Amino acid sequence: MKTVSSLLDEEWYERYKSISRLNIRSSIYDVTNRCNLRCKGCFFFSSGEDKVAKEEMDPEKWENFIDNEKKRGVNLAILIGGEPTICLDRVEAFYTRLSTFCATNGIIKVPRDRFPHMMVGISLWGDEEDEKVLRGKDTFSISSKNYYGDPHAYYLYTITPKQIGKTERIISKIRDVGVKVHMQLLSNDEGVENFFWTKEELEDIRAEMDGMLDRYPDTVISSKYYHEIITTGKMLDRTFGWGECPSVTEPTDRREPRPKSLIGFIRWASDLKTMHRCCTSETRDCSICKDGAAHMSWVMVNKRAHMRSEKDLHNWIEVYEMFAKLYQFIPW
């Protein structure tokens, strides 16, 4: 039988050892149902997830809930919404108890005196024109001032089909702001015309993402295997979708057979009682899902399948390292 140590040389084995001791147990929290934007294609609003639960307003209930999450074994809180920065007291309740990542559109600045080391992922949907069409404003012009040179922030750049051939301008702008960038693909949950992916476009964007990683290695946090997985929806000989997705809320998961999944994963609504189906839209068609975190996690929970060759195991390590960097478990 192939073992990890028999497949790796000394350097790769050291890399493997540093991630294998991490034991990341994440869950996702809707901090609020409100947002200061209304983007076309926002999975939260388009699937009505903002209406399924009434926001809990009592700060003590949030604190008790987070304490219980910690007891449940969660060691990474991923805060989404709505826009978490509208409710900084709740964000602080997480931050003072757990490793915390906060997704934001970057319009409200997270005050660094209150949250000195919290990783902030700033959403960016293409260039200025795309952002105006999809989000109603050019958020980059605001977020880039709020997070200039911030070592604990990165752009989560959602690439749309209209970005093919244009990503370098965005990546170099982000480099000039002095923060990192991670790329993912638009899933187009609201069917905005001309924003669906074709097979050819996915091939083109894969090559472009590889090129960005080669040319901007100090800015782009990514891996070519991740680019392959997210653009093809294939991992080894398997196809991504409902039957394979690892990011399904564990207590509600009735799939048979149950695929390898994130242990103890729950996506909680803001009433602190309701559980959403998965890490993204309740109503999304899994066959077109491009969710970056779900694809990364798909690789991460399937280590054994990647032990068929040295190259496959290297790919697995690179994706795991990418995830660990994005959530600050290892340095950039």
Ligand code: SF4
């Ligand atoms: S900023 Fe985020 S939460 Fe708000 S509408 Fe846009 S995608 Fe949705």
Ligand code: SF4
């Ligand atoms: S929509 Fe995406 S993340 Fe959600 S269950 Fe389907 S494949 Fe998984």
